[in-house]
Amino acid sequence: MKCGDIIKKLISVIIPAHNEERTIEECLESVLNQKHFDRLIGEIIVVEDYSTDRTSEILRKYEDRVKIIRNKKNLGLSKSLNIGLKKTRFDFVCTLHADCILPKNWFEEQMKHFNKKVAVVTSKIILPTSIWDNFNFWNKIFFSKFLKPRKIICENKCDIYRKDILEKIGWLSKDFRVAGEDFDLYCKLKKRGYKVYSSDLLVKHIMSSHQRGFWNYLKKELQYGEARGVILRKHKFLILFNPFAFKIFKDWKLIFGLPVVIILRCLAHFIGFWKGLITGRQTW
Numbered sequence: 427m428k429c430g431d432i433i434k435k436l437i438s439v440i441i442p443a444h445n446e447e448r449t450i451e452e453c454l455e456s457v458l459n460q461k462h463f464d465r466l467i468g469e470i471i472v473v474e475d476y477s478t479d480r481t482s483e484i485l486r487k488y489e490d491r492v493k494i495i496r497n498k499k500n501l502g503l504s505k506s507l508n509i510g511l512k513k514t515r516f517d518f519v520c521t522l523h524a525d526c527i528l529p530k531n532w533f534e535e536q537m538k539h540f541n542k543k544v545a546v547v548t549s550k551i552i553l554p555t556s557i558w559d560n561f562n563f564w565n566k567i568f569f570s571k572f573l574k575p576r577k578i579i580c581e582n583k584c585d586i587y588r589k590d591i592l593e594k595i596g597w598l599s600k601d602f603r604v605a606g607e608d609f610d611l612y613c614k615l616k617k618r619g620y621k622v623y624s625s626d627l628l629v630k631h632i633m634s635s636h637q638r639g640f641w642n643y644l645k646k647e648l649q650y651g652e653a654r655g656v657i658l659r660k661h662k663f664l665i666l667f668n669p670f671a672f673k674i675f676k677d678w679k680l681i682f683g684l685p686v687v688i689i690l691r692c693l694a695h696f697i698g699f700w701k702g703l704i705t706g707r708q709t710w
Contacts, residue, residue, distance in 0.1 A: 437467050437533060437586065438514035439522055442506040443485075444475035446524035449632055451484055456528040458491065466533045468516040469493060472524075473509050476500040502603035507582060511589075511597055519589050521582040526551065527630040528584065535627055536586050545620035548585045549627040550575045557632050563679065564640045567687050569633060571671045577624045580612040584629045591620060601660070602708040605646075606653025613661040644694045649710050651695035655702025667695050 439457055443450050450472075457463075457470060470492045474482055476499050485494050495509060511519055518537070522528075536547045553572035561569065578584075595614045598607045612622065654665045669688045702708055 436516055436537070437518045437520055438516045438589075439467060439470045439520045440507060440510035440514065441470070441472045441522050441524050442475060442503055442510065443472055443477065443481050443524040444500065444503075444506075445477045445479045445481060447477075447480040447484060449525040450481055451487075452527055452632070453522065453524050454488055454492065456526075456530075457522070459530060460528065460533050461531045462534055466537070469514070471495060471510045471513055473497065473506040475502070475506045503582075504598045504600065504602045504604070504607040507607070508597045508600075511592060514589060517589055518586055519592065520584070520586045523583045523631075525632050526584050527632060529627055529629070532584075532627055532629070533586075536625060539623045539625060540586075540588070543619070543621050544623045545591045545615050546580055546585050546587050546622045547625065548578055548580065548583075548622065549625045549629055550577050551583060551629045551631040552576070553631050553633055563683065564643060564687075566677075567672060567683055568643050572631065572633070575628055579609075579622055579624070580615070581608045582611075583631065591615070591618075594618075601656055601706060602653060603649075603710070604708070605649040606656055606702075606708045609653070609657055609665060610660065613657070613663060644690055645710065647691050647694035648698040649708065651698025652702035652710055653698075653708045654695070655699040655704070656706055656708050657702075659703050659706050667699075669695070 441453065454470070457467070460467065472485060472492055472494050474485060474494055474496045476497045482496065485492070495513065497506065497509070507521055520533070532549070536549065539547045552575045553569060555573060558566065558569060558573055595618065599610045602610060615622065651667070654667065658664050669692045672684060698710070
């Protein structure tokens with residue numbers, strides 16, 4: 427792609443949102459305030475996935491600038507993304523999680539990296555320390571690994587895809603509800619010889635809506651394990667699981683809590699993994 431091509435209005439932005447009252451407004455503002463917004467972004471579509479908090483109410487303020495699709499029941503991440511993707515009108519589609527905050531020049535810089543072999547352009551994400559400091563005890567343990575910048579591969583948190591390629595591979599798989607659809611998509615792209623480019627731009631993953639109680643976190647671990655089992659069954663690819671992926675803490679309470687978390691995390695992954703491997707679907 428020539429550099430001058432980026433001045434065209436090429437991009438549709440898809441934001442799935444379920445109970446995102448804490449973050450959806452900041453996320454949308456980071457899109458609306460992009461450099462060269464009027465020339466780069468053709469539409470913003472929010473798929474409101476039957477929220478039970480104030481997400482739908484907050485979105486009403488943006489109805490003049492954002493297309494809002496409201497699901498009549500909670501469908502999960504993969505189906506919500508597909509609903510939005512199939513409504514898009516432009517050549518490139520950006521999937522953006524509602525708790526991600528983009529730097530002001532993100533779209534302009536990301537679009538420069540496309541060529542015939544690059545199907546997806548993504549960037550690094552980071553959990554700001556200021557957000558982590560306000561987490562409760564368990565969430566400080568669970569999310570400590572995100573305090574350093576990390577490169578993501580088709581996680582749909584902040585990815586720009588060539589729409590024609592997504593159409594060719596059949597969009598996102600229906601075998602995944604809230605986890606695993608990203609790596610499944612990556613496997614399908616890789617099999618067809620397409621590349622993913624990750625830039626060094628940092629996107630803030632503020633994760634406020636992800637704060638959850640201890641048992642709700644373990645449910646999320648079940649979902650991740652289940653997704654790993656499905657990926658192994660579908661693609662013969664084993665995603666390694668690291669139960670020790672935590673920051674080194676100075677807080678003794680956090681240090682003593684780690685063994686409990688590691689044991690239960692392994693158990694949740696083990697149960698979820700075998701369910702996904704046997705059933706071939708991520709449904710929890």
